[in-house]
Structure formats: C-alpha cells, structure tokens
Amino acid sequence: MLVTYTLSDGRAVKLGKRPAKHDSRTLQLAKYTAKAPPAPPTHDDWERKVHHWPMMKNDIVGDCTCACAGHMIEQWTTYSRTPFTPTDQQVIAAYSAITGYDPATVIMTTEPRFLTS
Secondary structure (H helix, E strand, O other): OOEEEEOOOOOEEEEOOOOOOOOOOOOOHHHHOOOOOOOOOOOOOOOOOOOOOOOOOOOOOOOHHHHHHHHHHHHHHHHOOOOOOOOHHHHHHHHHHHHOOOOOOEEEOOOOOEEEO
C-alpha cells in the first residue's frame, strides 16, 4: 500500500509497495519443472576468495548502492576466474549518472542530503 509522506520542504511523495498484479499469461516456473529443486547448501562462503573489499568512496560520498554493485561485480568476476574490481572513479561515474551527483559542485555527507558548496 502506498502511503503519502510529506517532506520537510513541503513536497508530498508516496512510499511503499504497490499491490501485486496477477496475470494468467505470466509464466509460472512450477508448470515447467518436473520435480522439486534441490535443497540449498546449509553453508557457503562466497566471500572467501575476495581478499579486499575497497570502500569505493562510500565513506566519503555515501554511494552505498553503487559501491554495493561494485562489490557484487568484484565478487562475481572473482568467482568466474577473471577478477575485476571497479575503480572509485567508475563507481562515482555510475553514482553520478543515476543521481545527478556532481563531485565538482556538490558536497555530500553520508546522510541522504545534498549540500551545495
């Protein structure tokens, strides 16, 4: 259910999940599998092979979602035998493309607020 929330600047925004939409045309996995899937492993250590988890500027800019994506890329490529760690500049470029953040003109705290310089 979407709930209307008023921001401190007076803007009204809607937060929450929209109701699920069901459509009989949507494919259902159960129709295509003959038996139950195998049980998941009781334990796995998917961090073991990654020896270094850089901050990717999350400690300065607060780009946690893009830093997370960078860490996922680092982990996936490590386990695919072609390790690649995105640079801080690549992570900030992605963050800027998504949010409009401009490192030359905007100072950002680790809180989700923008402060102009």
